[in-house]
Amino acid sequence: MTKEVIIIGNGIAGITLAVLLQRKGISFTLLHRKVEKPPFALGETLPPSAMPLLQQLKLLSVFEENAYRKTYGYHSMWGSSRVTDINFYHQNPFKNGLKINKHQTLETLRTEIKQHMISYSKGFEIIHEAHGNTVVLAKNDGIKMVQGKILVDATGRNRAVLQKLNIQSTIHDELVAVSCHIPKIKHPKLTHEVYVESFKEGWGIVSALNETENICTIYTHKGHEILSKLKEVSQWKTALAETTYLKDFLIETDNIKFKGGNANSSVANETAGSNWLALGDAAMSFDPLSSHGITNALFISAKAATTIEKKLLEADPDTFFEYDKTMQAIFQQYLQSKNELYRQETRWKDEVFWERFF
Incomplete structure (x- = not known):
């Protein structure tokens, strides 16, 4: 099988790229690991600032139709003992x-490109x-061979493709996350969810x-x-006993689902080469x-x-170099703003x- 682009990974970054390439008429194959167990739901929230981007990519209706609900704000207790109401x-x-x-x-988006997907x-x-x-x-039990001009790593924090290409990454901290699903309650002093x-x-x-x-x-x-x-x-309620409102949500019940993992900031030392590039968490994780x-x-x-389209049409050797330069600049800006956010909390410096943020 010969295609112009081979994408490995079918998370949000890989699937979005596949949909966009299909719209541009660029041939591709998307390879992904066969997953037997259902994913652990994290219930991510997209802020209002993401809506214009979704609209520009003509993906807003897909995200809206598959969302749990619209959100209109959130509460935060950060940097003081007073709750801030951030209203959208x-x-x-x-x-x-x-x-x-x-x-x-993702399941909805996958239906658009299903005929171009191969599992392993x-x-x-x-x-x-x-x-x-x-x-x-x-x-698999046999071997499927795919040939392409451009290889894309969309394998998330695993960076499975970059590892095989011997591309190193820089890890900037050791933040980890532990999540659990708990019964939903409505807090008497909070409006937003x-x-x-x-x-x-x-x-x-x-x-x-x-x-x-x-x-x-x-975290x-x-x-x-x-x-x-x-x-x-x-033990969660005891561990978080000194929190103001977090502890109120922790209702003990049977069959609690847990998940732990890395949540650190890291970036690939190279996000693109002569005929490959990385995107999403494989390029940089936030x-x-x-x-x-x-x-x-x-x-x-x-x-x-856009970069891949330009590379295929113009064969410009600097196209992927410019992509890498842009990615590295985005990550440096992110690091600065992220550290400033943490330094707003001075109560436990x-x-x-x-202490590491100060």
Whole structure:
């Protein structure tokens, strides 16, 4: 099978790129790992600032139709003991964000490109040929061979393609996240369904997942002593006893779903080469505090689609170099703004979690 582009990974970045390439008439194949178990729902929220981008990409209707609901603001206790109400009413041109059902949104987008998708269960190999093309071998019980001019890493934080290309990454912190699904309650002192609170050992967020569940996520640094107290939901309320409102949401119940993992800021030392590029979390991963992870994935996917089109039409050797230069600049701007956000919280500046930002 010969295509112009081979995309590996079918998260939000890879699927968005595939849809955009299809609209441009650029042939592609999308390879993805066969997943047996259902994904852990995180209930991400897109801010109003993401709506114009979705509209520009002609994806707004897809995201709206598959969203849990529109959101009109959130509460935050950050930098003081007073709750701040961030209302989207004054935002323009959109006065709402979206609480998205990412799994359902991706399934809808996948239907547009389903005939171009190949799954693998036993990994893949990359072979570079002398004439510049790339061959990817998708391993199942047999081997499927795909040849393309451009290879795209959309494998998320795993950076599976970059690892095989021996491209290193720079990790800027050791932030980790622990999430659990808990029964949904309406807090008597809060209006919005999203609440963020910082505390001595890190920070947390409670967000409505659907009509019956909330998701609570705690962020701290790898190795922090609070992590040992979060291994069982029965200990969460005690571990977060000094928080103002976070602890109120923690209702003990059976069959709690847990998930833990990295939430750090990192960037590939190279996000593009002569005939390959990375996008989404494979290019750069953001701290969830920025609330721009999915927005960034969408923006980079659009940038990658334009870059690939230019590369194929003009054969300009500098096209991918310019893409990498743009990605590195975006990440540096993000790092600066992210650190400024953390430095707004001065109440615990001498504590283990917070001192590194000062």
